[in-house]
Amino acid sequence: MTTTTPAALRAAAERFGDGEAVADGSVRLSWHDLLTAAETVARALIAEGLAPEDRVALCAPNTHHWVAAVLGAQYAGCVAVPVNTRFTEPEMAEILTRSRARALFVVGTFLGVDRLARLQGFLDGVTVIRIPGEGDRPSPDVIEWDALGAVAERVPVEVARARADAVTPDQVSDILFTSGTTGRSKGAMTAHRQALGVAAAWVECGEVTSADRYLIVNPFFHSFGYKAGILAALLSGATMVPQAVFDLDRTLELVERERITVLPGPPTIYQTMLDRPGKRPSTLRLAVTGAAPVPVVLVERMRSELSFQTVLTAYGLTEAVVVTMCRPGDAPETVSRTSGRAVAGFEVRIAGDTREILVRGPNVMLGYLDDPEATAQAVDGDGWLHTGDVGVLDADGYLTITDRLKDMYVCGGFNVYPAEVEQVLARLPGVSECAVVGVPHERLGEVGRAHIILAPGTSLSTEDVLAHCAERLANYKIPRSVEFRTELPRNATGKILKRMLRDG
Template sequence: METVPAALARAAHEYGRNAALVDPHVRRWSFAELHDEVVTVARALIAAGIEPGDRVAVWAPNSAKWMLSALGILYAGATLVPVNTRYTAVEAADVIGRSGARGLIVTGPFLGTDRLAALRDIGAEPPPFVLPLPDWDAFRERSGRVPRATAEKRATEVRPDDVSDILYTSGTTGRSKGAMSAHRQSLAVARAWAEIGGLDLRDRYLIVNPFFHSFGLKAGILACLVSGATVIPQAVFDVSRALDLVQAERITVLPGPPTLYTGLLDHPARSGRDLRSLRLAVSGAATVPPVLVDRIRDELGFATVLTAYGLTEAVVATMCRPGDDTRTVAYTSGRAAAGFEVRIAGEDGEILLRGPNVMLGYLDDPAATAEAVDPDGWLHTGDVGTLDAAGNLTITDRLKDMYVSGGFNVYPAEVERALAALPGVAEAAVVGVPDERLGEVGKAYVVARPGHRLTADQVLGHCRERLAGFKVPRSVAFPPGLPHNASGKVLKYRLRENR
């Protein structure tokens, strides 16, 4: 049975006393104990009135309780609806309302915001069942009203094609859409990711990627569940705290956006930490320059560095493989994975994906679903790319990010790759800005590494040596940082708003 409840029961049987979940300074759960605790959560949810097929939203940062809540929701036969912790109350209320959630599990005050109070302040109608996580112990006590056999029956009645989760897109170019995945799909992409990365019960996985995102949920929690690896969640990425956890918990797996690795590399406390346990780094969502790949290997000690490509609607579409050289890892996102076919279509070179793990569709939005997935089953990603002879995919850009300068198409990702090779650059983004003569020209936003000072002349001169004239930005800004979404992608619409 390809369902999450069945996978959890199998993990409890196969991995038993091996560590499944670690909440440092609080508690550690073996796989057998994790199974028991999830059954308790499922019983409490059933006691609260959650029925099979109901949707339950979780609006909270990474934590043991998030993981227990999510698995408990699925064990009770309900559907998980993760909510972005960066959302305002208005945005969260929109997603919770449109999802038709019958329940909401919400954090207490976090990063200076009481999210439940914020929902009440805007007059949002709460679901019938609301659990503030500070009330966790009282919630667990409800489980005594429901026999374990009832929860186990619910779990066995879940089917592989039932909707396991509804993940909302980032909404950076419009209203977010709820991408639905079946249990079999969520597990298949998790298993593919885990197999390529070589995860097993010896691994200890520090999950910094948000659980509300597919990287944290499916390439994180579920990947560990199917491989026997241990989950160690981190609520907010703090470099010093991450370094402490790597040393104290003997972390072996640490994926994240490129900025995570530059943060670790440039932190003054790094040299005083024992990082020898690290073995697997996986990145994506942004340009990864070759020099950074080499530094991750040589200075942080990762034996394997991989890049991957996916999106909410497909999760793990391509991935590099252990043994790939630096150039392949830096300039491509690897080869097809998880049963996907990859095709480049049309004059624009849009990336199309087809396979058993393409989303079931967007919740309550057949028009958007039909626009995204054509009658032949190809998912139109909106990304532009190329395939080399070995099948490695290079992401050129987003269709919407391309701009036209003097009649020539300019793909910002190509310019950003050139900028990434300039010593002293931590991160860079390029957007098109209006120009009376050429229509649009490029503006580069460049973040310098600590201890480095860059000038516009240096940046533009570097580009002129490597790019055709129409691709060279006409201006440069040096902000202290760039705005990102939860998966590490730069929010270019914010740069355009402030241009």
């Protein structure tokens, strides 16, 4: 197996040639075309002075531009830093600053928000390449995507290929930032061999081939969309069909028109499809899901009503990407009850009385960016990654997630860390104390509920609280309900008992 992304891209162009690599509306790229596009990006970055191991941030929706940009950045020996498109200005600026990004691929106006305009003031010394958005206005301070070719002309293709050849398997390929339980985001660093290793395991378990057509709804800024999406397609030759924003009508249209066979995502996607009356898709073959409980009846209906031959569940986290997966042929009860068994060379064990899930293997992250203390807390001296999740292993090695040591909950497939939300709430005048918990939601799995104690002599409304959060947090982090209380349940040491808040 190839162990660097540039080598994998070249191998894909060689193996799959004129096969369709990306189908993005009217844009159709063969594997040869994708290699050429990535080389153009790499040459342009080199022309702009980027050196090997410089960081390149990407903040854009799922389109062919993102695919070429990430592969091109890595082809130039740079490190990719995906940025959540749902982040607010302060959240995005923090990642750019802490990663010391030298270049930024950013969409202009997307979903009514001009992200580039919001980031002005944080871009000194950063080469900005603007991916086309909705009604963008010309700007002299950016390189437009369509002008990349002209910039690339300053650097011979041989120079870019030499950069690609110099990339090593243990070199950092990407830094994915994940919010921490302390509220401070942490950048998980992954090597090329690790990113490709988990992608290869995902491909093997899903039996993905060049005959597959893969609708990638999971965001590219997330490891599910990037590593189990782009990199999985790179290794298998499956056609990538990116979808910028999940919209049920558009998804069903793409499934029909593009004859989609692979459609991973959180359970809510499939439930929404099943709830929609009308014609059912007939080409779907593989679904991989998780991040929320998956009822047996949902697995059965996905197979019988949505044409899926194979429905798999999986368990992973940013620090290790994919740890366990079910296998084709597993019974619906197994798929529903468990998250599968270890993949990609991982060992999984359950720790003593806490029942915490520990993970060890070649694809555990290299560590957190500039944070040796957090790295040491996450990965012990024996190489075991402490996940913060609680579970059990059966006799066959299948893992069942039973609880969380951390307070993190999953909203629509996205991890939300209450401590981060609580820090934002604490800055709202009038809030004396607060606690955020995840509560069940029929469509999104879980949503946040904020429990707030007001300072004496102050008053706030639910609208005040939610408006404050909306200015500072991505939408999936914003609590969906607010409960004003006179006290919070605590144990003898004064710690807030969040279990009682969830159960109450």
